[in-house]
Amino acid sequence: MVWMRRLLFVAVLSCGLGVPGSVVGQDEPVSSTCYLDGWGDSLLCYRISVGADANAIELSVTVAPAVNDAGREPLYLLAGGPGQAASDLAPLLNAFRRINRERDIVMVDRRGAGLSAAFRCGFEREMPADLQSFSRQLAQCYLRRPQFAEALSSRQAVEDLERVRKTLGHHRIALWGGSWGTRTALLYQQWYPEALSALVLDAVAPIDTKVFLTATAAERAMQRLERDCARDAICAGFGDWRSELDQLLANWSGERAAQFPDPVTGVRGAQPVPRWVLANSIRTALYDPAAAAQLPYAVHQASRGNYLPLSGISGLFLNTTDSMAMGLTFSVACAEELNRITADEVAADSTGSFLGSAFFDLFYSGCQAWPVSAKPYSAPEERAHPVLLISGEADPITPPDYAERQLVYLSNKQHLIVPGGGHINSGRGCIPDLIARFLNAPQDSLDQGCVAEIRRPPFMVDAFGPALGKGVGVERQGGQR
């Protein structure tokens, strides 16, 4: 018995009870358990120091650990804007559950956004309705931290990202970029190609594309909506709602602006809605097909003096400006985009569009108040990483054309185009599955058949919502094909 007991002790000690649980070495970063809104499971949070002197901050890095660590490269999520934070992308983890089974998903809030010392300028509390007040508020914001504003750029974001990759000990990483995040991802690919395994780019903003010229893209998205509405028997009943929209915008007056009701309080004229705000809110509705499906009805009603539906649509996007750190937005946009756009290009882009220069003007006047130096990119070099591109056919800011035409330097790419899709489609239909498949076998070409099954939501046809019944007759397969 004695020998047996001794054997038991020796064996128990040598196999080390209590081995599980991470042993933190000296160089490894310390993490704590944390949560992000939109995702119920616990996450690991790191704070990583970046920058120097007055610009030194602690970067917020959040990791959704793989359910089973199979040793696959982690997927880093890069948020858009510029000015949005990766931590705001946490709800996307629901769609990326399958990817997260075997891969860590890493969310780095870039410097000046979200939990990494967000550079806000107070616009989340109230957005001024005239461009002069907007610029004034922005100028004051700039003067509070001019050095920080100058320090923020895509180059700095990529360097920070690289710092995070090394600190977390990741050999190679895959990147998912959404909207402006695709620009950051494409630049990372240029500057650190050896650290990258694959790219997933949703709503692509290629390096050479002037994405702040949005009027033509918004106009095309509106035309796609017109086409799909015309193919839907009931929506087609609105007739020429598109001309009504042009009329509405052309004849928008101070009197009408004062009649526009507030979507939250219901009060009319509390804050008049000028033409440029109205045009922008219609443009914004095109980002989301569910909101776009309500535009024909809302425009039709507005042309008859009922502004309630249009006001309701603008209410759908009330929370989106909250997440944008405007200081970061202008630091990057003014230094990397606005300075390379000429007046002629603005004129060419806005001619013949419903939006005109309403979107550009906001940034143009903002950049007057935000004097950061120009930070141009060099011409992109050829790259052979596997790249999955995702575009919404009716995206009003990064249309499929951008990904089709401006990425010739990428030799190994596949493009998913979602019919009737708006801005960002990674969570829709079978797209999450296709992304998971792509990441597991990036060299294989994907079977894209299921993408065509993604449909626009049903059009709003009356105060009761969508038509469920036949009525005049509804096209069976939706109108997107």
Place this chain on the structure above:
Amino acid sequence: MAVANIFSGQMAALLRKEFLEAWRDRRALWMAICFSLLFPVLLAGSTIFFVKKHTEETTRLALLGGDSVPVLEQQLRGASLEVDVVAQGEPRALLADGYDLVLQVGEDFVEGYRNFRAPKLYLYVDSSSTSSGRAERHLQERLGSLQQLIVSQRLTARGVAPQLLAPWQLQVRDISTPSSRGALILAMVPGLLILTLFVASLATSVDTSAGERERLSLETLLLQPLPGWQLIVAKTLAVASMGWLGALLAIAALVTLMPLMPLAELGIQQATTVSGVITMGLLLLPLALLVAVVQILLALRSQSFKDAQTQLSILQLAPVTLLMVLDMSRVELGEPFWQLVPLVGQQQWLKGLLVGDTVSLPLVVAGSLVCLMLVGVSVAVGARALRRESLLGAV
């Protein structure tokens, strides 16, 4: 010195005899092996089946009167829901015909919908069918999102931001980890492993005690110039070897089958480590000895072979049932004291090791020592019992 004495000469011969008898009994061996493999296979099978049923199967819905609501049909149709429009039919017959659900749309549904009269939809289910719960969930999901879309459009039409319907956002924060969620599926495993100890050693323990008595070979054994405790120890080791083998086999089978179980799809991490598996095997050894010696004592006390079998069958169920009841009633046994109690201690350690948790080494050692002390006491009691003449008389 003592070790050398114990295992020299007669004791060695005695051990050899006991082990030979125990392991030569093919029926007992097969029973041990079969039971040990049974529950890991059942557990793996049921998990695979459960996940398959919940993730892969699609629901077939008959939309009765659906020809009048093409948009409803289009919006309901999805990856997990197959929709067939049926103009005429009897819901009962359609359910019998292979549909999981029948959704009946009234004739004036469209009219009622357009006039905000909240028309009714009738859902026919057969709740005695195993797929009805899943089917209903699939439909509710699709109907729910369509309903949300319609409500949102109706609010927009009236100039109301839909967020007015949500005075707050409830954010759920789950404190479980992917490894601790394994406890959901693996909760029964410690109890079943302990049960395996009992079942696998049952036949051998009855045979070596009550069996030998009925075959009259126990008397011969008692005539040998051997102290009684050595006799009990030899029998205990032989019986425990069988029980322990069963438990080890069950652990091995479980660990082998785990990768086949689609645990990741349930958000569960396979956290059992190699060292954890070895530890599980080792910590069951003192318990195997205790179970063996208690079984032998009870069988010796019994009136007959049959009586021994009955008593031991009850013995194997009682503690395991107790453990399961304790586990299910969520009685807090967090106090370290509880880990010194045989069975309870082992159950807690196994539970921890299965989900990759840390287990306190001093408590495991202390708990195992308590177990071994009880083995010692039982051996002493057994040795005394062997001196009673009435022992042989019981037939």
